[in-house]
Amino acid sequence: MQFVATEHQHRRLNPLNGQWVLVSPHRMQRPWSGQQEKPQLNEQPEFDPNNPLCPGVKRPNGLITDRYESTYVFDNDFPALLEEVPSPPASDDPLFQAAAARGNCRVMCFHPKSNLTLPTMSPTEICAVIDEWIKQFNELSTKYAWVQIFENKGASMGCSNPHPHCQIWSCSFLPTEPQLKQERLRSYYATYDRPMLSDYVNSELQRRERIVIENPDWLVVVPYWATWPFETMLISRNNNKRINDLTTEQRHNLALTIKELTIKYDNLFQCSCPYSMGWHGAPTGPEHAHASIAHWTLHALYYPPLLRSATVRKFMVGFEMLAMAQRDLTPEQAAQRLRDVNGKQHYQSK
Amino acid sequence: MQFVATEHQHRRLNPLNGQWVLVSPHRMQRPWSGQQEKPQLNEQPEFDPNNPLCPGVKRPNGLITDRYESTYVFDNDFPALLEEVPSPPASDDPLFQAAAARGNCRVMCFHPKSNLTLPTMSPTEICAVIDEWIKQFNELSTKYAWVQIFENKGASMGCSNPHPHCQIWSCSFLPTEPQLKQERLRSYYATYDRPMLSDYVNSELQRRERIVIENPDWLVVVPYWATWPFETMLISRNNNKRINDLTTEQRHNLALTIKELTIKYDNLFQCSCPYSMGWHGAPTGPEHAHASIAHWTLHALYYPPLLRSATVRKFMVGFEMLAMAQRDLTPEQAAQRLRDVNGKQHYQSK
Ligand SMILES: O=P(O)(O)O[C@H]1O[C@H](CO)[C@@H](O)[C@H](O)[C@H]1O
Ligand SMILES: O=P(O)(O)O[C@H]1O[C@H](CO)[C@@H](O)[C@H](O)[C@H]1O
Numbered sequence: 001m002q003f004v005a006t007e008h009q010h011r012r013l014n015p016l017n018g019q020w021v022l023v024s025p026h027r028m029q030r031p032w033s034g035q036q037e038k039p040q041l042n043e044q045p046e047f048d049p050n051n052p053l054c055p056g057v058k059r060p061n062g063l064i065t066d067r068y069e070s071t072y073v074f075d076n077d078f079p080a081l082l083e084e085v086p087s088p089p090a091s092d093d094p095l096f097q098a099a100a101a102r103g104n105c106r107v108m109c110f111h112p113k114s115n116l117t118l119p120t121m122s123p124t125e126i127c128a129v130i131d132e133w134i135k136q137f138n139e140l141s142t143k144y145a146w147v148q149i150f151e152n153k154g155a156s157m158g159c160s161n162p163h164p165h166c167q168i169w170s171c172s173f174l175p176t177e178p179q180l181k182q183e184r185l186r187s188y189y190a191t192y193d194r195p196m197l198s199d200y201v202n203s204e205l206q207r208r209e210r211i212v213i214e215n216p217d218w219l220v221v222v223p224y225w226a227t228w229p230f231e232t233m234l235i236s237r238n239n240n241k242r243i244n245d246l247t248t249e250q251r252h253n254l255a256l257t258i259k260e261l262t263i264k265y266d267n268l269f270q271c272s273c274p275y276s277m278g279w280h281g282a283p284t285g286p287e288h289a290h291a292s293i294a295h296w297t298l299h300a301l302y303y304p305p306l307l308r309s310a311t312v313r314k315f316m317v318g319f320e321m322l323a324m325a326q327r328d329l330t331p332e333q334a335a336q337r338l339r340d341v342n343g344k345q346h347y348q349s350k
Numbered sequence: 351m352q353f354v355a356t357e358h359q360h361r362r363l364n365p366l367n368g369q370w371v372l373v374s375p376h377r378m379q380r381p382w383s384g385q386q387e388k389p390q391l392n393e394q395p396e397f398d399p400n401n402p403l404c405p406g407v408k409r410p411n412g413l414i415t416d417r418y419e420s421t422y423v424f425d426n427d428f429p430a431l432l433e434e435v436p437s438p439p440a441s442d443d444p445l446f447q448a449a450a451a452r453g454n455c456r457v458m459c460f461h462p463k464s465n466l467t468l469p470t471m472s473p474t475e476i477c478a479v480i481d482e483w484i485k486q487f488n489e490l491s492t493k494y495a496w497v498q499i500f501e502n503k504g505a506s507m508g509c510s511n512p513h514p515h516c517q518i519w520s521c522s523f524l525p526t527e528p529q530l531k532q533e534r535l536r537s538y539y540a541t542y543d544r545p546m547l548s549d550y551v552n553s554e555l556q557r558r559e560r561i562v563i564e565n566p567d568w569l570v571v572v573p574y575w576a577t578w579p580f581e582t583m584l585i586s587r588n589n590n591k592r593i594n595d596l597t598t599e600q601r602h603n604l605a606l607t608i609k610e611l612t613i614k615y616d617n618l619f620q621c622s623c624p625y626s627m628g629w630h631g632a633p634t635g636p637e638h639a640h641a642s643i644a645h646w647t648l649h650a651l652y653y654p655p656l657l658r659s660a661t662v663r664k665f666m667v668g669f670e671m672l673a674m675a676q677r678d679l680t681p682e683q684a685a686q687r688l689r690d691v692n693g694k695q696h697y698q699s700k
Contacts (some may be wrong), residue, residue: 003436005448010438011523013447022430022451030428031410034510058599060381072362076378080372080676082671086353088360092540096353097363098573100374150668158665160384167668173361175674176369188444200445224446278672303671315508318517319430319499321653322628324525326430 005330012236012331014225015188015196017180021227022326025333031109033183039310040154040272044115044162053163055112070125071132072109073168079105081169103144104267108132117153118165119262119346126255134244134251135281136168141244141284142171146178149243154274155329156305156313174283182283189295197297201235210335213260213343217253220261222335227325229314230278230334233303234261240298242281260343261302268343271310277302362681364575365538365546371577371675375683382662389660390504390622392698394465405462420475420504421482422459423518429455431519452522453494458482460514467503467514467622469696476605483629484594484601486518491594491634494520496528496601499593501547503647504624505656508661525634532633539645547647551585560685563610563693565605568613572685577675579664580618580684582652584611587695590648592631610693611652617691621660627652 005008011020052059055067075141081103088098110129111121120128133149140147151166152159173181186197204210204221212232213220220234236258240246246254265273279300281291307314307328320326353360361370402409403418411427412586431453438448438672449480459481461471468476483499490497501516502509524532554560554571563570570584584607590596596604615623630651632643657664657678 001436003438005438008435008438009431009451010435011449011451013449015445015447020449022525024430026432027428027430028560035505035509078377080374080377080678081359082376085360086351087356088353088355093553095546095553097365098417099361099363101361101372102358103392146653146673148669148673150672152665152668155385158384158667169669169673171673175372177671179675196445203443203445276668276671278668301672315386315502317508318516318626318628319498319519321527321626322500322630322651323496323498323519323527324523328430 005224009147010265012225014223014227016036016184016225017177018184019130021225021323022324023330024326024328026329027328028029030328032308034315037239037266037306037313039269040274041189042115042117042120042272046113046115047116047281051114051160051161051163053107053109053165054114055121061148068109069138071111071127072183073106073132073136076107076167080196081105081171100172103170104140106136106168108136108166110166115164117262117266118258119258119266121164123252123259126258127251130243130251130254130258133168134246137242137244140168140170141242143285144172145174145287146171147240147284148175148278152277154272157274161274164228172285173308177281178283181280185295185297190246195239195295195297197235197299198239201237201297204326208340209332211336212264212335213257215257216251219302220257220329222338224298224331226334227316228303228330229327229328229329230265230338231302232261232338234258234300234302236298240281241293241296242284243279255332263346264338264341264343265302265304267343268337269346270308270347271304271308273304275302275304301333356683359540361647362575364573364577366534366575367608368534370674371575372674374676374678375680378658380678382658383666384659387506387656387663388406389619390624391404392465392467392483392508392579392622394664396463396465397692398464398513401464401513403457403509403511404464406490408529418459418462420461420478421455422462423482423486426455426457426517431521441511441662450522452609453520454490455520456486456518458486458516459562460516462507464503464513466614468608469616470698472513473602473609474604476608477601480593480596480601480608484596487592487594490520491592491659492519494522495524495633495637496521497634497637498525498628500626500628502626504622506625509624509628522635526634528630528691531630535645535647545589545645545647547585547636547649548589551587551647559682560686562614563607565607567600568607568692572640572681574681576654576684577666577677578616578655579657579677579679580654580688581681582611582688584608584650584652586648590631591646592648593629595648613696614688614691614693615652615654617697618687619660620697623654623656625652625654644668 006025009024085102148168210221281298282296305313356375359374437450497520560571631648632646655663
């Protein structure tokens, strides 16, 4: 029998972390009688006097959110990372190892209106978000080894406030995922003398099986090793290393790419599509200021949980937690659907 | 300022996979206005003529579930792994690596009655579950490198059928998590000449900060590196390597331990506590039949998602997916609560 990827289960290697993903496309037929998600709809009022992220509203700690007109950044009132804390004592027991963790956590509102999201904002407004990301990154990257810009969108992705916003958590150390990526990218570069992700972009442009969006500056693909059903990577085609080395033109194209991708996500299942997304680029801070970063390529990762509809998600549970990631449709099938769905007009716009 | 683990954020190393966890206990005060879980209550009828896991009911594929009286095992009607599939072609491109994956997926009912769960079953009935696990493991382990026994409990952990059951997925290869564990356990053994988890058990018995349940055969702790808020490890104290080398006495004590632990989980937030759990032990199959397994210790992992109540869970989303795991209370605080909560009488029993 001949191998057919859309019919026969197989594993694929994620070269960015060295982990395999089990692909079981024949499983898509399975009926679903489990948990139904509440489909995320955009039913927010433009202004909610009780929402602490809205302009002019008092937050639980007594501070008042500015009457901002574009983006707005403030320190997270309940940060997971603080700047000044004592370090845990050293231990010589290999089973009880603790280490210091310093950092800070900021909240960044995208827009004063609660009823907008990136796909329904204008390219100019999205440009303001990108500019603010860069401004924050510029400031935080002088001090911290890792600046994680990320957006949790939708209640099912743990987002506790419907106002359009993201978070920026900075760390005095390189966290697990970037550390692993740093090692893998570096070793690829040592072998091939080219950044892994620029080779990857070139291969995907040739193979043309997993492309969702392409323009001169950016490529969006469902990676060959995608774990989440409609996971995508948005990759720089210009050898950018960090978000703050983008030109004005590249930022402008990024705004258009983000708008198109997030419209596609919303149109796919006709809902305000939940996801977690974030940026990965070369590490920062004093300790990485003089290190080689030739192996890095700036990219964003989008992880939407939905599998079949606005109400049926993929659960990464028992087998996935204990053994390995598993997916039910091939990355090529997901890419085809995202490619085919309208990315110009949001399903709610008339 | 002196370091206090319950006040000051820090990182802890998981020696089983080499990953760090960010512990931010000062964050527990954060108000929650995000998604509310539907509390899982046990409101099933004893028998549901439309539930394919109930005795005598016809399944979607036309087969009829036996009129079973204890446990019952059948092949998953929509398996992620099949025994006979062609292998993907070899590739010499490091960015596009695929590999064969063969296996099988079974469903195992714990009891004929839909309205029972492990904490409400009798020790004798739980013993029957353990015996069936072993019977299945005996059969499958002759053929497969990895036999993953796991239970997804509760709709919020992706369980699509409320009837008490677990799954057994067998693989022709070692999946990611066991592979990583295999390497770490082996290298610890090479250095110290003792199994890592038996050293760990001894340390926990001395330190006495994270113990939830202890008896001559089993130790349940919230591991020092726990990721999920109330995560536990149930570890063999007898140098067992695989589930099928347990003595009758050890099985009996295991049934009591499982009952006590799952009663504690249900009593903690007064609900049928959701979790994913599963067993890890030495790899199997022809390729591991003659390999040294001295570095292994049989253990089960419990991953319940709840954080503060039956309706507020921990989300592993943006920062966790992109950077590293993060938790909001210390493992010692979680252990204390699990230790203190009643483990003898289920909150619903009169
Ligand atoms: O086979 P089930 O129970 O329907 O499926 C459940 O467990 C599987 C194994 O952890 C997961 O892949 C599924 O996402 C989950 O819904
Ligand atoms: O700070 P938030 O948005 O309330 O919290 C959300 O994002 C955090 C970072 O991914 C997670 O740790 C929380 O579990 C999630 O609910």
